[in-house]
Amino acid sequence: MLEIDLNQNYKISVKEPQVLRVIEPDGTLREEAELGYKPSEGELVKLYRYMVTARVLDRHALLLHRMGKVRSTYGPHEGHEAADAGTVHVLKPEDWIAPYYRMLTALMIRGVPLQTIWAKFFAKQGDPDKGRNLTVEWGGFAKWRILSVGAPIGHQYIYAAGFAYALRYMKRDEIVAAYIGDGGTSTNGFHTGLNFAGVFKLPVVFYVYNNQYAISVPVRRQTAVTRLAVKAAAYGIEGIAADGMDLLAVLKAAHYAVSKARRGEPVLVELVTYRFGPHTTADDPATRYRDPAEAEEWRRYDPIARLEAYFKKYGILTEREIKLTWEEAEAEVKAAAKEAESYPEIPKEWIVEDVYSYIPPHLREELEEL
Amino acid sequence: MMANMAKALNMALREEMERDPRVVILGEDVGKKGGVFLITEGLYEKFGPERVIDTPLNEGGIIGFALGMALAGLKPVAEIQFADFFWLGADELINHVAKIRYRSGGNFKAPLVVRMPYGAGVKSGLYHSQSPEAYLVHTPGLVVVAPSTPYNAKGLLKAAIRSDDPVVFLEPKALYRAPREEVPEEDYVVPLGKARIARGGDDVTLVTYGAMLPRCLEAAEKAKASVEVVDLQTLNPMDYETVIKSVSKTGRLVVVHDAPKTGGLGAEVAAIVAEKALHALTAPVVRVAGPDVPQAPVAHDDVYVPTVERILRAIDKVMAYS
Numbered sequence: 078m079l080e081i082d083l084n085q086n087y088k089i090s091v092k093e094p095q096v097l098r099v100i101e102p103d104g105t106l107r108e109e110a111e112l113g114y115k116p117s118e119g120e121l122v123k124l125y126r127y128m129v130t131a132r133v134l135d136r137h138a139l140l141l142h143r144m145g146k147v148r149s150t151y152g153p154h155e156g157h158e159a160a161d162a163g164t165v166h167v168l169k170p171e172d173w174i175a176p177y178y179r180m181l182t183a184l185m186i187r188g189v190p191l192q193t194i195w196a197k198f199f200a201k202q203g204d205p206d207k208g209r210n211l212t213v214e215w216g217g218f219a220k221w222r223i224l225s226v227g228a229p230i231g232h233q234y235i236y237a238a239g240f241a242y243a244l245r246y247m248k249r250d251e252i253v254a255a256y257i258g259d260g261g262t263s264t265n266g267f268h269t270g271l272n273f274a275g276v277f278k279l280p281v282v283f284y285v286y287n288n289q290y291a292i293s294v295p296v297r298r299q300t301a302v303t304r305l306a307v308k309a310a311a312y313g314i315e316g317i318a319a320d321g322m323d324l325l326a327v328l329k330a331a332h333y334a335v336s337k338a339r340r341g342e343p344v345l346v347e348l349v350t351y352r353f354g355p356h357t358t359a360d361d362p363a364t365r366y367r368d369p370a371e372a373e374e375w376r377r378y379d380p381i382a383r384l385e386a387y388f389k390k391y392g393i394l395t396e397r398e399i400k401l402t403w404e405e406a407e408a409e410v411k412a413a414a415k416e417a418e419s420y421p422e423i424p425k426e427w428i429v430e431d432v433y434s435y436i437p438p439h440l441r442e443e444l445e446e447l
Numbered sequence: 448m449m450a451n452m453a454k455a456l457n458m459a460l461r462e463e464m465e466r467d468p469r470v471v472i473l474g475e476d477v478g479k480k481g482g483v484f485l486i487t488e489g490l491y492e493k494f495g496p497e498r499v500i501d502t503p504l505n506e507g508g509i510i511g512f513a514l515g516m517a518l519a520g521l522k523p524v525a526e527i528q529f530a531d532f533f534w535l536g537a538d539e540l541i542n543h544v545a546k547i548r549y550r551s552g553g554n555f556k557a558p559l560v561v562r563m564p565y566g567a568g569v570k571s572g573l574y575h576s577q578s579p580e581a582y583l584v585h586t587p588g589l590v591v592v593a594p595s596t597p598y599n600a601k602g603l604l605k606a607a608i609r610s611d612d613p614v615v616f617l618e619p620k621a622l623y624r625a626p627r628e629e630v631p632e633e634d635y636v637v638p639l640g641k642a643r644i645a646r647g648g649d650d651v652t653l654v655t656y657g658a659m660l661p662r663c664l665e666a667a668e669k670a671k672a673s674v675e676v677v678d679l680q681t682l683n684p685m686d687y688e689t690v691i692k693s694v695s696k697t698g699r700l701v702v703v704h705d706a707p708k709t710g711g712l713g714a715e716v717a718a719i720v721a722e723k724a725l726h727a728l729t730a731p732v733v734r735v736a737g738p739d740v741p742q743a744p745v746a747h748d749d750v751y752v753p754t755v756e757r758i759l760r761a762i763d764k765v766m767a768y769s
Binding site: 204205206207209210214216217218219220224225227229231232235236237238239240241242243244246247265266269270272273276430431432433434437438439440 | 471497502503505507508511512513514515516518519520521523538539542543546547548549550551552553554555556558587588590610611612640684685687688
């Protein structure tokens, strides 16, 4: 059989992007600090406080889940704080978020009160979702311009594209930031969302939180590529990658992507991070699929510890101010939980609301039987 | 004007787009081609590519994209080229469009329309003939509509576009080019959630919808008994009061659809009548449906779809009781 030598002219080649990093694990700034967007120290400190509050809230949610007060399965956030903080900070208040699950810091920055989040975790009145969803399915946070996510993952990428089309059609100067995990990159929604956004040149930024695992399955089992950002090439859009546990790197990457999206150039941004906790409270990585030493190794890159090292090294915050930040967050989170615990239960009658814009007669009859 | 159903649907789309700039159309081949059944013919030329949008070939994309548009405040009318292909967008439709009002505690809504030609009878095999209404009515949150005449096609589609709830609009493709009738050019709607008496009668109630209506009317005409034909129009939430009222008068119920029999909408109608009006029945309920095979084989399209003869036999069967 005759072999044809197909030289490079007849093959595609995709160059993997480097992963942008700005702060070294020991807090030292790299020369990349001079690239692109340069946030003020004040902005960084403000974001740091949100990140700490989110981590404290996350740890308390796990505790209260064990006590049976958090009503449904909980999916921890730890490790994703910088990715949320940087990507949400560069948005304008009128921009939209199409979320995935682990997004506590994003909620904080958008101004969702802690009591509201606790009300949702406790499935009590005050939960915008009326107690209908799992803890981390953000169903009805419209007031904070956070769109809706349900567990079957992928759809948020598609509707984000449609939403962005509508924004442009209505001549509104707003963009959408859509989020997914590394496992999500295997879904129809991921490919379709990117494809539609590429075809219609929509004002969307697509973030992938590559936290290395989809429950137990490592990212190398999701895809044969080693950098998820290269997937953008197939849709004719730009793909970039950044260290998702480095707040400065996230801010620079996100600011770049948002600026492009505002000009109708969608971007795929891979944020490399780690899920320190289990997938959910119904999961146990240490005994099943993950070497604890691996988590320890990733701990070197912890987004909050890294920021603290940087603050101390450059005299932005003192040890004492850092300690105080944690103490204040602790008190705030506990007080909010206490308040939300006293909220009333969700009445039975609410079960038939919001199926339709009205309650059809058969649903009224069915309610009487409950 | 005199119009067939295809033309009536086109009129509805055109009028709603003229009335409301939020109404947009999206789907495969809906633009310059005007759709494979020409339902969107001329709309691309009139309203432009921003409002009549040819999409990539992906039903999940079409429905999911429409969901995003609806969340932002537009009124998208998505076309799925054949109902058989809606499965590729089933996650978007059933998990997300149908549930978003509920899962958001009423903070979001997705008032969109998904139009899809459905049904056998045009010799188009397993994947251009399906009647998936039973799967769809089993999804709380969706309104499911099936027109049966040019007149109600126009009025129901206009009502669907104006609805605050997501509507799946099942168009009986076998009736697209069926004989024309008078369709008013002025604005009117046929309300959702209401059945209609297509023909009055005293002895038997024939409950049907969509593509089977003309055959039911023909059978009713030919039957010796006096047959009342109820056209459901909206399949969910269903107007069961009209069904109960008719059965209470006639005491005999025959349900006709071309979808497979098991778990079909006929079973639901029969169950509702059993629950609410069993005492009124003088005969067992009879279902006339497609057989429980994957779909109408090309060679046996005419055997698969309930015929006037089969409907007449069902009428005879219930008339044997008194």
